[in-house]
Amino acid sequence: METRNPRRWWILVVLCLSSLVLVVDSMALTVAVPSMTESLGASAQDTQWILDSYILVFAGLLLTSGSLGDRFGRRKVMLIGLVLFGAASLAATFCTNPGEVIAVRVAMGVGGALIMPSTLSILITVFDAEERGKAMAAWGSVSMLALVGSPVLGGVLIDHFSWHSIFFLNVPVVALALVAGVTLMPESKGPWQKPDPLGAVLSAVGMTALIWWIIEIPQHGAFAGRGLGTLVVAVVALAGFIVWENVTPTPMVPLVLFKHRNFSGGSLSLTLVQIGNGGLLLVLTQYLQFVLGYSPVKAGLAFVPLAVTALAGNTAGARFTAKYGHRYLILAGMLVMASSFALLTTVTADTGFTVPAVALGLLGLGAGLAMPAAVGALMGTIPEDKAGVGSALNDTIQQAGTALGIAILGSLLSSGFADRMPSGTSEEAGHSIGGALAAAHGDAGLARTAREAFAHSMSTTFTVSAVGVVAAAVLAAVVMRDSVPERQEAASERELAA
Numbered sequence: 017m018e019t020r021n022p023r024r025w026w027i028l029v030v031l032c033l034s035s036l037v038l039v040v041d042s043m044a045l046t047v048a049v050p051s052m053t054e055s056l057g058a059s060a061q062d063t064q065w066i067l068d069s070y071i072l073v074f075a076g077l078l079l080t081s082g083s084l085g086d087r088f089g090r091r092k093v094m095l096i097g098l099v100l101f102g103a104a105s106l107a108a109t110f111c112t113n114p115g116e117v118i119a120v121r122v123a124m125g126v127g128g129a130l131i132m133p134s135t136l137s138i139l140i141t142v143f144d145a146e147e148r149g150k151a152m153a154a155w156g157s158v159s160m161l162a163l164v165g166s167p168v169l170g171g172v173l174i175d176h177f178s179w180h181s182i183f184f185l186n187v188p189v190v191a192l193a194l195v196a197g198v199t200l201m202p203e204s205k206g207p208w209q210k211p212d213p214l215g216a217v218l219s220a221v222g223m224t225a226l227i228w229w230i231i232e233i234p235q236h237g238a239f240a241g242r243g244l245g246t247l248v249v250a251v252v253a254l255a256g257f258i259v260w261e262n263v264t265p266t267p268m269v270p271l272v273l274f275k276h277r278n279f280s281g282g283s284l285s286l287t288l289v290q291i292g293n294g295g296l297l298l299v300l301t302q303y304l305q306f307v308l309g310y311s312p313v314k315a316g317l318a319f320v321p322l323a324v325t326a327l328a329g330n331t332a333g334a335r336f337t338a339k340y341g342h343r344y345l346i347l348a349g350m351l352v353m354a355s356s357f358a359l360l361t362t363v364t365a366d367t368g369f370t371v372p373a374v375a376l377g378l379l380g381l382g383a384g385l386a387m388p389a390a391v392g393a394l395m396g397t398i399p400e401d402k403a404g405v406g407s408a409l410n411d412t413i414q415q416a417g418t419a420l421g422i423a424i425l426g427s428l429l430s431s432g433f434a435d436r437m438p439s440g441t442s443e444e445a446g447h448s449i450g451g452a453l454a455a456a457h458g459d460a461g462l463a464r465t466a467r468e469a470f471a472h473s474m475s476t477t478f479t480v481s482a483v484g485v486v487a488a489a490v491l492a493a494v495v496m497r498d499s500v501p502e503r504q505e506a507a508s509e510r511e512l513a514a
Contacts, residue, residue: 024142026200028151031135032158033193034094037101037186038128039162042070044170044182047316052117052179062114068231069118073125074132075415076224080216082133082408083268086401089205090134090141095197097130102190108183120183132411137403140395141204148396149337152388153330160326160380167301168316175313204400212268215261219269222253223412230419233427269409270402278342279406281495282394283413285488286387289350290417291424292357292484296379298422299429299474300372306449307365307467321373322380329384336385342393343496349386350489353379357482361475365467393496421484425477432473438465 045067053063085093104123111117135155143151173181229238229246236243261267274280297319304315329349336345356378363371391410398406433449441462442455452466 023200023202024147024151026196027142027202028139028154030193030196030201031139032155033189033196034098034131035135035155036158036162037098037189037193038131039159040166040169040189041105041124041182041186042166044166044173044185047167047170048174048179048182051174055179056112056114056117058114058117062118065118066114066121068228070121070125070128071231071415071419072224072227073122074128075227075412075419076220077126077129078133078408078412078415079219079223079269079405081129082137082405082411083212083216084130085134085137086205086403086405087211089203090138090403091197091201091203093130094134094138095194097127097134098190098194098197099127100124101127101131102187102194105183105186105190109180111180133405133408136391136395136407136411138201138204140398140403140407141400142202149333149388149392152392152395153333153384156384156388156391157327157330160330160384161323163297163323165316165323167297167319168313171311171313171316204403210266212261212264212266215257215264215268218253218257218260222250222257223416225250225253226416227419230416230423233423269405273398273402273406273409276397278496279394279397281492282346282390283410284495285346285350285492286390286394286410287413287417288484288488288491289353289387290414291421292353292481292488293383293418293421296481299425299477300376302449303363303372303470303474304369306453307470308369318369318373319376321377325377325380326384327380329381330388331384333385333388337389337392342389343493345389346386346393346492346496347489349382349384349389350485350492352382353386354382354482354485354489356382357478357485360478361482363471363475363478365464365471367471390492421481425480428477428480429470429473432476433466433469436469436472 049063049067052058052066056062058066081093081097101124104120104127107123108117108120111120139151139155140148169185170182173185225246229243229250232243232246238244239247258271261269261271274283300319301315304310304318310318333345333349356375359371359375359378363375394410395403395407430448437452441452449466449470452469453463456463456466
């Protein structure tokens, strides 16, 4: 007897639209920063807060919003998040100063935190284990296309309109997702349990402080002054959260999930991958624009090999997972990703685009194979009544990994660049390749030195990325276990029941 939701593939479209708007906004905004900064008269600190305010609120509220979805209804929480995100995006088109943009980004962070855990938790409750791999692959493919395509779209919009159009782009997508969500998507929730306000406060304070500490490492250092104080707050709050969740009879987050090898192995290996991937787009975008001289639009188009091979990897991965299980697919995909980073370490100022294009193709293929399989394996361990907070726990760990990767790789890149610039170079020229090229004023020698220094320091960052991804592959292979027998047993039980 067919027990699957007949609208499940239409529901997947709604979930893809909901996650799409988060990725498009985040990536397109990075292209809009120069235009926005000039238009608003924003200082460097204003610009940092415009970018960071969103991620701070988003990461800090993920666990709380996931538990809200399990308690009050995942569709309801996702729709509320979409309304808030869309309204804040519309408000951003009327902003005239940095303070207003920062306030709007905070509201968008709240909306994003409500949307993200719900999309994945609804997916695992709508699709059974047999079809979940295909659904995960499709969901991942849409996110990958948005990741690659949004900088291109952002560049086109800025060329023809203004930075406000980046935010207005969210409005029709949100409207479509809202209409489809109301008409197509069923409600799902876990059994009612007593709220855990102390757990919610400790998780929000701890994660916000942790991400803030990571973001400020390049500027203020990890263990000095303000950085040390922020780290202490993060450690105390998160330690308190872990202790409290283990003693309270109604914990907000089921930390017992980490006792399951596939959840702990999948989460930690994905975190290591995110640390390796964290600065990839930031670093390569600068290489394409400042070293190769690409325009923002052309630089965005240069990531097409990544999107194409990621789609191919996702498609093939869904079939291979059903046949061979998660673990070997994750191992193979992550080793392919590591080979792409190893290839990127050979890039110099004179390499051109051929080697990066091949490396991006390998990276997309490896990510397409490994990432949906890893997410599918760990999400398969989460009981349906905890789908929201379990999804949020995975999202939170990966967000921390991404932020840590950006901080580590960004710091390595900037310090390596400064070390390779000649002594006597101005502070502006020694700080970044953009500053060096602006300060060159036609000095071909200084420009050439800056490009070579950037390429050399870029090679160092990608070496660290390769090591991180190899470590993730080893961790996944050692800790995780295949779930093919479990799926086959479940399929056999369904056939007997029929």
